[in-house]
Amino acid sequence: MKAIEIRNKYLNFFKNHNHAVIPSAPLIPENDPSVLFTTAGMQPLVPYLLGQKHPAGNRLTDYQKCVRTNDIDEVGDNRHLTYFEMLGNWSLGDYFKEESIAMSYEFLTKELGIPSEKISVTCFAGDDDCERDNLAAECWKKAGIPEERIYFFGKDDNWWIAGEEGPCGPDTEMFYDTGKPKCSPECNPSCGCGKYVEIWNNVFMEFYKDKNGYRKLEQQNVDTGLGLERMAMLLQKKETPFEIEIFAPVMEKLEELQKVDNIQSRRIVAEHLRSSIMIINDGGRPSNVDRGYILRRLLRRMTRHMNKLEIDLDKLGEIIDISIDSLKELYPELINNRDSIKQTIIAEKDKFIKTLKNGEREFDKVANRAKAEGKDTIEAQVVFNLYETYGFPPEMTEELAKEQGLKVDMKNYQKLFEEHQAKSRMGSEAKFKGGLASTGEIETKYHTATHLLNAALKQVLGDHVHQKGSNITTERMRFDFSHGAKMTDEEKQKTEDLVNEYIKQDLPVEKMEMKKEDALKLGAEAMFLDKYGDEVTVYKIGDVSLELCGGPHVKRTGELGTFKIQKEEASSAGVRRIKAVLL
Numbered sequence: 001m002k003a004i005e006i007r008n009k010y011l012n013f014f015k016n017h018n019h020a021v022i023p024s025a026p027l028i029p030e031n032d033p034s035v036l037f038t039t040a041g042m043q044p045l046v047p048y049l050l051g052q053k054h055p056a057g058n059r060l061t062d063y064q065k066c067v068r069t070n071d072i073d074e075v076g077d078n079r080h081l082t083y084f085e086m087l088g089n090w091s092l093g094d095y096f097k098e099e100s101i102a103m104s105y106e107f108l109t110k111e112l113g114i115p116s117e118k119i120s121v122t123c124f125a126g127d128d129d130c131e132r133d134n135l136a137a138e139c140w141k142k143a144g145i146p147e148e149r150i151y152f153f154g155k156d157d158n159w160w161i162a163g164e165e166g167p168c169g170p171d172t173e174m175f176y177d178t179g180k181p182k183c184s185p186e187c188n189p190s191c192g193c194g195k196y197v198e199i200w201n202n203v204f205m206e207f208y209k210d211k212n213g214y215r216k217l218e219q220q221n222v223d224t225g226l227g228l229e230r231m232a233m234l235l236q237k238k239e240t241p242f243e244i245e246i247f248a249p250v251m252e253k254l255e256e257l258q259k260v261d262n263i264q265s266r267r268i269v270a271e272h273l274r275s276s277i278m279i280i281n282d283g284g285r286p287s288n289v290d291r292g293y294i295l296r297r298l299l300r301r302m303t304r305h306m307n308k309l310e311i312d313l314d315k316l317g318e319i320i321d322i323s324i325d326s327l328k329e330l331y332p333e334l335i336n337n338r339d340s341i342k343q344t345i346i347a348e349k350d351k352f353i354k355t356l357k358n359g360e361r362e363f364d365k366v367a368n369r370a371k372a373e374g375k376d377t378i379e380a381q382v383v384f385n386l387y388e389t390y391g392f393p394p395e396m397t398e399e400l401a402k403e404q405g406l407k408v409d410m411k412n413y414q415k416l417f418e419e420h421q422a423k424s425r426m427g428s429e430a431k432f433k434g435g436l437a438s439t440g441e442i443e444t445k446y447h448t449a450t451h452l453l454n455a456a457l458k459q460v461l462g463d464h465v466h467q468k469g470s471n472i473t474t475e476r477m478r479f480d481f482s483h484g485a486k487m488t489d490e491e492k493q494k495t496e497d498l499v500n501e502y503i504k505q506d507l508p509v510e511k512m513e514m515k516k517e518d519a520l521k522l523g524a525e526a527m528f529l530d531k532y533g534d535e536v537t538v539y540k541i542g543d544v545s546l547e548l549c550g551g552p553h554v555k556r557t558g559e560l561g562t563f564k565i566q567k568e569e570a571s572s573a574g575v576r577r578i579k580a581v582l583l
Contacts, residue, residue, distance in 0.1 A: 001112070002245055003085075003232040004329050007063050009111050010087045010226070017103055019089055020056035022533045024065050027282040028291065036291045037067035037279070040162065041088035042203075042223045047552060048092050049167045049205060051218050055513040055535040058092040063228070065278060069294050072301070075271050076264040078240040082298065083275035085228040085330070093219030097172075098139045100202050100222045104174065105143035108200070112235060116144050118177045120189050120196060124159060124170030125152040129214050130207070133158075136172045151188055160203040160223075167205050167217060174200040176234050197234060200226045242267050246274070249326045253319055259310035266309065272302040273323050273345075280341045281334055283469075286348045299348045300355075300391045307356075308395070316349055317342055352391065359392030360400070367404050376405075380412030388420070444552040445560050445582055446477040448509060448541075449499070452557065453479050453578065454525070455545040456498040460491050466525070468575050476566070476581050483576045487568045495578075499563040506558030507542030514538060516548070524548050 011021050025044035027037050038044060041064035048054040064086045074080040091100065108114045121140050126132030137150050152158075161168030175189040175196040183193035205221040207214045229241040236244055242251055250270040258266070276298050279291070286296040306313060320342050324334050334341070366382050378401055386392040394417075398408045450470050457465045461483055471478040487495075516536045520526075524538050526548035536548050541557060554560065562583040571577040 001232065001235045003228050006112070006231055006235065007085070007087060007228060007330070010107070011061055011063070013107050013111050014059075014061035014089045014103070017059075019059040019061040020533065020535065022056050022060050022062045024063055027065050027067055027279055028284055036069060036294060038064065039066055039068050040064070041066070041086045041225055042090075042167075043162070044550075045090060045223075046167065047550065049090075049217075049221050049223065050208070051093075052552075053513075054092060055537045056533050057535070058094040059090070060092070061087075061089040063087050065282070067275060067279065067294075072294075072297065076268045078242075081229060081241065081271055081275075083271075083278050087226040087228055089222070089224050091220075091222035093221065096220050096222060097133075097136050097204055098142075100204075100224070101136065101139040101172065102143055104200060104202060104224070105140075105145070108174065109144070112231075114176065114235075119145060120149040120151065120175045120177060121145055122151045122153050122158055122173045122175070122189050124172075125154050127154065130159075130170055133170050133172070133204075136170070136204070140172070151190070153190055157190055160201065160205075161209055165210050166208065167221070168209050168214075169203055169205040169207050169221075171201055171203040173198055173202075178234075197230065199231055199234065200224065240267075242270060246326055246330075247271075250274075250319060250323050253322050254309065254311065257309070257311045257315055257319075260308065262305075262309060265305040268305045269302050269309070269319075270323070272298040273319065274327065276302070276345060277320070277323060277327065277334065277341055278331070280344050281331070281337050285344065296348065299345060300352045303349050303352050304356075304391070304393050304396075308393075313349060313353070316346055320345055355391055359386055359390030359396075362386060362390060363392065363397060363400055367401065367406060370406060371404075377407045377409055380409040380416055383408055383410070383413040384416040384420070387417075442474045442582075443472050445554055446472045448553045448557070449477060449560055449563060449580070449582060450479055451539065451541055451545045451547055451549070451553075452499045452502045452560075452563070453477075453495070453580065454481070454547070455541070456495045456502070457481055457483075459498055460494045461487070468571070476579055479578045479580070480571045480575050481578070482574060484574050486570070487576065492565050492568055496563060496565045496580075502541070502544050503557045503560045503563060505542065506556050507544060508556055509553050510540040511553070512538045512540060519548055522546060 015021055025038050029035055029038055029044070035043070041062065042049065054060060065083070066086050067083050069082060071080050072082055075082060108119060109116055123136045124130065124133040132152065140150055141147060158171050158173065159168065160171045173189070176199045178195055178197060180193070180195040182195060183191060187193060187195060189196040189198070201224065203223040205223050206217055208217050229244065229246065232244045233241045238244055241247065247270050250273065251266055254266045254269055276295060279295050284291055284295050286292055286299060288296070303313070306316070324338055324341070328334050363386060366378060366386070370378055378397065383394050383397050386397055387394055394410065394413055398410060401408045450467070454465070454467050464482060466482045467479070468482055469480040513535065516534055519536050519538045524546045537550060538546060539549050539553055540546050560582055563580060564583055565578055565580045567579040569577050
């Protein structure tokens, strides 16, 4: 069963069970600087899990594009991916354990045709914070799973929370028995031997954890996640996701073009290329900071491994086309963005080739210095600096050193690299943790202020002004908008004065729910129109602003304080940027 078939079966199944199908949120989160990428289906839905009403109702389903960055260096094995698609269904205070488990069992056995005897499940064993989940176990028995295939584990296995604080709860996980023999008599779904593969996770989100501990949420939620690539791999009886139709054409082309055979390098090229295509498609661009740095790192690692395979780098455009053609059934929008995606990737490849040349020159200096000092070994710190500063692969350092009769301290380099990897992973996790917390009072004020600034800019500069992006922290707001010229001091002052006038008027901020087409007829603005479903939330601020938006917002503009523009500058071609604060 192809991935697109699995996705369609999933969405149609839950649609037939009265779930509204909502669109995938963009990979680059709107108005959230604290998280690099959308990492889970629940991430865009946090306000609704906490009680805010969703315009599409309290039963939702979707596919969500996700990028997780903490395992980049693991890609190349038989399972790790940085980009993946998560299928999910949610109950926002509607059904709970019994109906959730019954639907999961029905979908797996009836829609996907997985034999019941291939399914094992795990439930939460209980602790001081939450009792043993006997109800979930009874629901599984009722559905058709016998007691001997129901296991209980603690928080490490059967409790879900993103980061250290946020909505959370016990979960029940479903595992597919691959038919491999048990590694020991004690082998069970918590074992990593490969006999059992996790395929679905249903989180019964009824708690909120903060620094004071756990408290009950106002509503009981269900939050589920099913990995599309993994399910396609299992149903197609493949050993790895790199053998399914999403990757197979690229993998075959790489094998055809390579002069040196290396399965790990082929996987890295195929995986990092797909991830980069999807990030660029959603507006990402290579840079030296945050998500731009992650994209640059993916593309440079991809280029290094093309070199390792000794593939002609001029063939990259052809490989990109094959990857896009393999993905276009799942993501038709890639077709229109093909040229800009190719241009971005090839330009970054060309830039990195120059970087590699700089690294080779730097290596020559290092090697000559070592020889002059009578050393026969290049120190680990030097190898790491070449990698970190120049993106110079340690295996290339080792190869060049060997040609010059030198050794490399790879053992201690590996220690330095693992320390760096651990720090990177902690940073990535902190970014996600922070993203869930960024819905406080100050961020809410700044979010509302972006609506007022958008309205004021239209008044001062003209109706051609449209929001192109925003970035909010507790210290300031950043707002990107379409405009072809630098604003004059007079225009900036008029804009600032107008926003403060809107605040002074203490205008009501009204929340309305309606059909998207009706909202557009009313003249409502939307930055990412495609991300909204048929039912939308519209925020009206007096007679000043009307925008499609997911919130959060203040009740009245008088709560915002005083608005002050700090800087106006270019962002990109035809796009200007304002940085402002509320005092």
